[in-house]
Amino acid sequence: MNKWKIRFFIISLSIITAVSPATVFSQGLPELPPQEDPDSPPLSPEDMIPDKPSREEALPDLGKDQNAAQKKQAELDHLLAVLKRTANQKEAAKISRQIQGLWSQSGSDTIDLLMQWAEDGINQQDYARALDFLDNVVALQPDYAEGWARRAVVHVQLNDLTLAMSDLHRSLSLEPRNYNALFLVGSILEMTGRNKLALHAYEDALKIYPQMQRAQKRVGDILEEQTGRAI
Template sequence: MIHFLPLYFKTLKKQIFILVCVSILFLLFHGNGYISPFAFASSTPVLSSSPPPPSSLTASSLSSSFFTASLPTPLLPTLSLLTAFSPSPPLLSPSSSSFTLLVSAASSPSSPFEEPSPQSLLPLDDLIPNQPSTTPHEPDAAKTLLEDKESPYHSHAHRTKQRKEKEIVRLLKELKYCANAREAKTISQQIQRLWSQSGSETIDLLMTWAEQGISAENYGLALDYLDTAIALSPTYAEAWSRRAWIHIQLSDFKLAMLDLHHALQLEPRNYIAFFELGIVMEATQRPELAIKAYETALTFYPQMQQVQNRIDTLLSKKFDQNI
């Protein structure tokens, strides 16, 4: 057995030599794909699957905590628009000139000579009348009629409605010829309280909740209550007028126009609705129609100072343009 070991190792060496030679020949003729990863591993960079890094402008512009430097470049135009028009734009690096201009344009303080926004033209206390503070010898007309309406004699509902209309006509006449601005505002609040009486406890409760939402600037909740009130009583003009005011606050002037159309069809003497209509016309670049709406409001409420100011402003602009 020992005599055969040298012969065995000699045969094994020959087989290994032949295998190595065959392997070298195979790699020389067919092994480009096997040699290159090893032969050029130190000189060829390894490509990453992540997208290429953005340019220096992109990297500096997106150096906030909400974005990373590897954000794809096609998202930049969308980010620019959002930054320009959002009320609270994200913090961006000042090294980007274009983004800095957009942010400064969106957050620059208002000039003292800048025109007021449409949302601020009609104050909330003029839209929703305050609770009456009357003296004993001057009872509030709206409160008196409300007590009469809530009497147990429901057969008198029609007569109560007639008394309400008669009182509105009387107060509108007083409002038109009142020369004192403070007294005129008191009369106007009495008229608005009469208009606010819907004849339904459910509608009145919904309107109260809507007014609370408006006062808290919770316009979504207020819209829900007003939508319900309008669905239950489509002929109730005050709900349309209040909802138009909310649409103005939300800069949705088309919906405000539709609601004011319904409000003025149901109550063509509603000077608050005409004031709102003038605001919508002014916001949509129609000053001539805005002046007409304001003038119509003044025919019912001549002492309404906000309307007078808007007419003076629009006429001054028109005069300056003619010059």
């Protein structure tokens, strides 16, 4: 078991035992606190659907032959290595979009269409419709990490945080370097008042994508809050 899976297992176990020591997923996480604007979703659009490359940032043609998956993995390995050592935020964001574009490639026209319909539902805040499409995605292609990650987003919007964590666990078991999924883990932990655990999740995301501004901000805010309490 690699270090990312171990860390995620520890975080998940900490959440579960804090909620219910008897049954793992029977009671779920505490509900989100009431919002001033009940129509405002708990996640921002950037948190829900990561940016993909523009036409000017076209991905390399990996083809659809039997070596396509190996080519995709090699390209991902290369881009993630470059992302880790890129100090310029704009350049890092461009590389991140390319990585997201590769992660989004399911290899199936049907899955890609279902994902697009799900994105349309998320953008229209029709989460029930988006969930229907994503249920089909994970049923038809359970080894597609991005499907689980996207469904986790919808579960958060519907306040089903235990289901969201379960989907994130599946997504990260398939692609443990998914910094967007790790960021969402941190967001859920923060939503439920587990800021110390959230800090670990954000720091894990930053180990993969050091210039991830959203994670940098959350780490800074949590550390500032902890310092203020200590004083």
